[in-house]
Amino acid sequence: MKEQSQRLGTQPIPKLLANLSIPAMIGMFVMALYNVIDTLFIARGVGILGVSGVSIGFPVMMIIMAIAAAVGIGGASVISRRLGADKKDEADLVFGNVLIMIVLISSVGFIGAFTFLEPLLTIFGATENIMPYAKDYLFPIMVGSLFFSFAFATNNIIRSEGNSRFAMITMIIPAVLNIILDPIFIFGLDMGVQGASIATVISQATVSIVVLNYFLKGKSSLTVRRAALKLQTKIIKEIITIGMPAFIRQVAGSAMMIAINLMLIKFGGEFEVGVFGIVQKLAMFTIMPMIGVLQGMQPIIGYNYGAQNYERLKETVKLGMKVVTIISGGIFVLMMAFPNVLMMIFTGDQATIETGAHAIRIMFAFAVLIGAQVVSGGLYQALGMAKPAMILSMARQVLFLIPLVLILPNFFGVTGVWLAFPAADLLAFILSMIFLYRDRSLFFKPKRGASNYETAPS
Template sequence: MEHKKQSEKLGTESIPKLLRDLSVPAMIGMFVMALYNVVDTIFISYGVGIDAVAGVTIAFPVMMIIMAVSAAMGIGGASVISRRLGEKRDNEANQVFGTIISIILLISIIGVIASFTFLEEMLILFGASPEILPYAVEYMFPIMLGTFFFSFAFATNNIVRSEGNAKFAMMTMIIPAVINIILDPIFIFGLNMGVQGAAVATVISQAAVTVVILRYYLTGKSSLTLKWSDLMIKWSIVKEVVSVGLPAFVQQASGSIMMIAINTMLIQYGSDLYVGVFGIIQRILMFTVMPIIGVMQGMMPIVGYNYGAKQYGRMRETIWLTLKVVIISSVGIFILMMIFPWIFMRVFTSDLIVIDAGVDAMRIMFLGFFVVGVQVVAGGLYQALGKPKPALILSLSRQILFLIPLVLILPHFFGVSGVWMAFPIADGLSFVLATVLLYKDRDTILVKGEEELNQIEAATLTN
């Protein structure tokens, strides 16, 4: 059957072709997703103002917590599923999938309850000043009501990619982005709904793609099948998925804590204006890191499948090619951001004060970008191999171990500039850590022959 072949080709097709076929759709999908975040911010900036951008920036950590749980389920599940498919254990792959769907339903119920009970208190806790709190509440209330759509779409995107169907995974990112971009001006300007209009447009777009994804699974186009019996939560599966997905959860959740720390320090040492400036730069940062994450996501199912199928030569070829591609990409983006930062700021605002503050901040924040690729790939690699400890260390490193302490310490000496300086320093330290871990595991991951690897595996099983 056609949909079974899409998984099997992970073990047979040439690596450069596979990596291209899986990465390019992931990149396009993520670019479009980043684009709709960018368009959201542009419409809010021009339609409501920089305070509204600051309000959405303050609200963003709440969304990141929802995404953190979805990422743990999606990326952890994708790793387990791709290895089960590689081992030809299709029924178990379906059970993993069913359990993930049920966990997402539980998350969604919690999100809806939170929207009616403690949303305002949570946003104040996350650093909302009295001026920007109304914007943050207006934006987050519809988003929280639509938790199921966000969580389902976010988690299943990784699972679709884990069975080798990158083109459909790309479509699940493009569809909501296009709908959102069309609906934004209608709700923000046409219906005069302001910030809330942007949120409602986002929820509708995610609901639309949820219907498309459900249809994909229910009409038999996937290598996986969705049955009622598989929806029973199996805690042994949850444990395995969470252990692999924990780094992704930590990364997203620590991103939320990082945002709270940054917003708090910017208000303390600067003003609401700097929160708005950071909101714009964060969108630019998301846009620039997308190609690197896209290549990493293309790499993960190939590595997971070939590791499960014991085709270690193919696995190593994939890793080396991925590293080359992301290093070239990150160096190119670094050069672009150093030479033309004002071009990117002008897309979001015509306010010269905001542009000037943004250009200064961008040049500092992107100073260490040329080493970002290695750290991203290393984290994805350990997740794909089902090695949670090094993956967890890497996902913790940049944000929790390095960035958050630097954001809290440096402003005491350098003011607002200290917040921006934290980024390149954290990038450099994370790169060193990723390089050390890869070097330590070089025999297994990068250079060993197949026979030696089989001996290592046999020794591991007997211990």
């Protein structure tokens, strides 16, 4: 087993969490920066309708990412526990199944680009004015879905074996390439929204080649073996069971955006959809550092759970919770103090700035609670406890946010859409604390505690 995996059970937790989380945070930060800059170029080069088109098409991209997340994160959880139990051959077999699943699933996206793209966008809320921009953005994305799926899934696999530095590099490469290519395609070649999409596909294809080389050249703790490249029902079931919360979380994000876009069009108009497109990218930017901390925590938790080292598991949970709470507190201060400045990065239109600043202050009213929500579901996922992980992953977006988005605008108009966010944050935080309290024997005692939930087989 490579040293990068062995250190998960030996290195001091503060140093180990920093070594794993900081690269993940940097990678997530750069990816989020790319998303912000991508939207900035579209807003400046195409206009608010271009941003609206991306906002309508983005949920489809999120579904592709959701499937990759289910396979990648589920596979990563299984692999980290196999490595912790010193079952390297079984870890290779899981990895082989992940690769085959990626190829099979991404073929659906490719076919969909040529068959049901426009009806799909209509269902997702594209109006006559928005449709051309949405199609221009989404067609290249669906054609290149293999690259997205492979890069997104394998990033989690790489992190599961403890190689956070390379995982960070695989996020930075496409983000930097995208930032470079965006102005060339959008402005230089005058390709508008489609230029941004093509730049994204090229960037993901490039990093896919880098990642493939990493596995084929023996730099990984995992080995790509022909014998492992065959689907096994038991392994697929375990991957999907553990990855399902991530899938639900991503699909819920897609459903959330669809619901929001529909309600904004109903109670406002295409202008508000564009404003939300900008605010939503800022929201993604702020949550990325906390996801980075979680990604650093998960391989430590999974490995030490597999090795039955519960004292290290407890220490990781406590430290991670402290860090994400500090980060979410900083986000709250930033969003309350400088919403106008943040909006001015994207546009000089005063109406857009004022509407966006108003939305930001409402949406982030309970931002300080976000960190605990992000970590809680991820903890159960890393342990292979599918049921609580799924419930907590569904909580904010499915159980609370989507119903509130559909209900509150009927009483408060467009402002009701913004109010749904802090209400959902509060309710999801309360639910996550209830779950963690019920399983405190597992997380906060240096012994294997009994859980109220069924643990996936390892």
